[in-house]
Amino acid sequence: MAAITDSIQTEGKLLYRSEMASWYGTDVFMEKLKHRQPLSGGYLSYDTGKGVNNIFFGKGDDPEVLATISFNYDFDLNSYKLDTASRKLNETEKELFTIRRAALSATRTDTLFKRYNNTGTNLIPVVGKRYKRVYILTSPEQSGYVILGNDYQIDFDKNNNITSKRKIHKSIFVLQTQGKEVQTAGMHSHLPTTGEFMTVTDVCTLALYGKYTTWDQYYTISKDCISIWDIKKQLLVIMTMKAWKRIGNDVGKSSLNPPSH
Numbered sequence: 001m002a003a004i005t006d007s008i009q010t011e012g013k014l015l016y017r018s019e020m021a022s023w024y025g026t027d028v029f030m031e032k033l034k035h036r037q038p039l040s041g042g043y044l045s046y047d048t049g050k051g052v053n054n055i056f057f058g059k060g061d062d063p064e065v066l067a068t069i070s071f072n073y074d075f076d077l078n079s080y081k082l083d084t085a086s087r088k089l090n091e092t093e094k095e096l097f098t099i100r101r102a103a104l105s106a107t108r109t110d111t112l113f114k115r116y117n118n119t120g121t122n123l124i125p126v127v128g129k130r131y132k133r134v135y136i137l138t139s140p141e142q143s144g145y146v147i148l149g150n151d152y153q154i155d156f157d158k159n160n161n162i163t164s165k166r167k168i169h170k171s172i173f174v175l176q177t178q179g180k181e182v183q184t185a186g187m188h189s190h191l192p193t194t195g196e197f198m199t200v201t202d203v204c205t206l207a208l209y210g211k212y213t214t215w216d217q218y219y220t221i222s223k224d225c226i227s228i229w230d231i232k233k234q235l236l237v238i239m240t241m242k243a244w245k246r247i248g249n250d251v252g253k254s255s256l257n258p259p260s261h
Contacts, residue, residue: 001238001239001240004197004238005197005236005237005238008197008198008199008200008203008236008238009203009235009236011126011128011200011203012199012200012201012202012203012204012207012236013203013204013207013234014047014126015124015126015135015137015200015201015203015204016203016204016207016208017045017047017052017073018045018046018047018052018124018126019045019122019124019137019204019208020052020071020075020208021045021052021053021054021069021071021075022043022044022045022054022122024054024069024071024075024077024080025043025045025054025056025069025071026043026054028069028080028082029043029056029067029069032082033056033066033067033084036056036066036067039058039059039066040056040057040058040059040066041057041058041059041060041063042056042057042100043055043056043057044057044093044096044097044100044125046092046093046096046125046126048070051070051071051072051073052070052071052073052075053068053069053070053071054068054069054070054071055067055068055069055089055093057089057093057097062088062089063089063097064086064087064088064089065086065087065088065089065093066084066086067082067083067084068082068083068085069081069082069083070082070083092127095127095132095160096125096127097125098160099125099127099132099133099134099154099156099160100123100125100134102134102154102156102160102162103123103125103134103136103154103162104123106154106162106165107121107123107136107152110165112152112165112167113136113152114150114172116138116150116172118140118141118142119138119139119140119141119147119150120138120139120140120141121136121137121138121139122136122137122138122139123135123136124136124137124204131155132155132156132157132158132160133153133154133155133156134153134154134156135151135152135153135200135201135204136151136152136153136154137151137201137204137205138150138151138172140174143212144176144177144212145174145175145176145177146174146175146177146186146205146206146209146210146212146213147172147173147174147175147205148169148172148173148175148188148201148202148205149168149169149170149171149172149173150167150169150171150172151167151168151169151199151201152165152166152167152168153165153166153168168194168199168201169190169194169199169201170191170193170194173188175213177209177212177213177214183214183215184214184215184216184217185215185216185217185218185219186213186215186217186218186219187218187219187220187221188219188220188221189220189221189222190220190221190222192222192223194222195222196222196223196224196225197220197222197225197227197238198220198227198229198236198238199220202218202220202227202229203229203236206218206229206231207234210229210231211231213231215231216230216231216232217229217230217231218231221241222241223241224240224241224242225238225239225240225241226238226239226240226241226244
């Protein structure tokens with residue numbers, strides 16, 4: 001179980017860091033380089049091993065980088081670096097650009113992908129030692145909400161050809177975070193088709209938006225397992241349902257009524 005937990009948490013935090021860099025990088029780009037916005041064809045973020053880079057690139061099939069914004073892992077906005085020198089994409093960026101563009105094209109032509117009003121679509125390309133994929137998350141366009149579900153995974157081969165596409169959760173789950181009733185925990189359950197454990201996309205979303213909620217923990221429940229995300233510690237714990245009940249935390253007694261997806 002420890003290896004599974006570590007794998008999910010590691011990749012989920014990789015997505016989280018990419019999204020954080022994109023969030024902050026967009027703010028910097030709009031503040032410092034707003035005059036270059038009409039030239040932008042898009043952006044992407046990636047882990048360099050020393051921090052996270054967010055780049056804005058021009059239009060076309062072989063675009064130039066318009067700006068590189070580098071962050072430390074703590075995302076201290078007083079210590080980011082902005083490089084406005086135009087350059088070609090490096091090899092890492094070319095690969096991420098290629099699979100992101102292929103994924104974007106797929107979302108526009110394949111009926112697997114759904115869109116909803118008042119939401120945005122975030123494409124996160126990642127390349128690991130044993131995988132190359134793009135995750136697609138649905139984000140709220142209004143503050144005070146967390147969206148889980150309507151998320152997708154597109155996998156690629158070594159030549160950047162799509163090998164598979166799947167919908168991770170079967171539905172969309174919208175949570176209001178600023179209601180009258182203060183909740184110290186959130187919860188949803190997984191259908192067998194989604195899997196036994198909290199997903200990589202769940203971890204990313206909760207790491208991004210959990211700090212804006214009143215939750216201390218978030219629970220993902222399946223038939224045999226329970227995954228617990230600690231909002232403040234940014235830590236994932238997964239245990240069997242038998243072990244969970246053995247320590248006296250029977251979720252069946254919870255007042256929460258988690259939807260399945």
